[in-house]
Amino acid sequence: MKRFLSSLLMLGLVLNLTGCMRDMQDQPKYKNLRGSDFFADGKSARDQEEGTIAQSQLRQDPHFFEGKVDGVDAVTFPMKVDRPLLERGRERYDIFCAACHGRTGEGNGMVVQRGFPTPPSYHIDRLKDAPAGYFYNVITNGFGRMYGYASEIEPRDRWAIVAYVRALQQSQNVDIKELTAKEREALDRPAVSEEAAHVPAHH
Numbered sequence: 001m002k003r004f005l006s007s008l009l010m011l012g013l014v015l016n017l018t019g020c021m022r023d024m025q026d027q028p029k030y031k032n033l034r035g036s037d038f039f040a041d042g043k044s045a046r047d048q049e050e051g052t053i054a055q056s057q058l059r060q061d062p063h064f065f066e067g068k069v070d071g072v073d074a075v076t077f078p079m080k081v082d083r084p085l086l087e088r089g090r091e092r093y094d095i096f097c098a099a100c101h102g103r104t105g106e107g108n109g110m111v112v113q114r115g116f117p118t119p120p121s122y123h124i125d126r127l128k129d130a131p132a133g134y135f136y137n138v139i140t141n142g143f144g145r146m147y148g149y150a151s152e153i154e155p156r157d158r159w160a161i162v163a164y165v166r167a168l169q170q171s172q173n174v175d176i177k178e179l180t181a182k183e184r185e186a187l188d189r190p191a192v193s194e195e196a197a198h199v200p201a202h203h
């Protein structure tokens with residue numbers, strides 16, 4: 001009797017399990033972007049309710065997300081500026097900005113040489129004096145004829161680019177007295193090797 005009961009139990013379990021798997025295979029759910037005739041607007045995905053915040057959308061830190069401290073452009077960075085950040089910034093800058101602003105920020109990138117409006121050089125006094133948060137906002141929202149990059153560049157990378165732009169600005173304004181003898185010597189060497197310079201140009 002005991003045996004009979006336990007095999008009944010087993011049978012029940014097995015039936016239950018297969019039933020369960022069937023349910024999971026045929027569950028009433030919507031695939032991404034599939035339409036629905038249940039909702040009046042025909043969309044299966046519901047719009048976000050006004051006043052609600054979805055996971056990962058909580059943006060509580062205005063310094064980090066908006067480049068503002070007490071409502072004005074931040075003069076400081078919301079993270080430590082170190083070598084990895086600068087290297088990330090250089091990489092992102094070369095991808096997203098150099099085509100117009102040039103690799104050194106003069107404003108003479110390839111797209112500009114092909115006819116796009118010329119941006120101002122980063123090395124003019126007004127932009128050297130502009131706070132870090134100002135650059136962050138230009139990247140986020142665009143400026144005049146320049147588009148914003150909010151959808152392409154995430155906040156941390158925008159700050160990395162700002163840090164790199166700051167490094168570019170400094171690189172063009174170094175007092176020669178600050179350089180070591182070795183660094184000065186390197187400045188006197190031609191940028192291209194003698195040999196390369198003597199290869200006749202093809203026109």
Ligand code: HEC
Nearest residue numbers: 096097100117118119120135138139143144145146149161
């Ligand atoms: C497609 C070309 C293009 C790209 C790419 C581009 N910019 Fe610009 N940028 C411009 C132009 C043109 C202006 C000048 C706009 C104007 O004055 O109407 C400008 C202006 C600026 C200014 C100066 C704003 C001021 O106060 O004068 C900054 C700072 C700047 N860009 C930063 C960036 C950064 C950082 C990136 C990369 C994330 C970037 N730009 C990508 C074309 C570009």
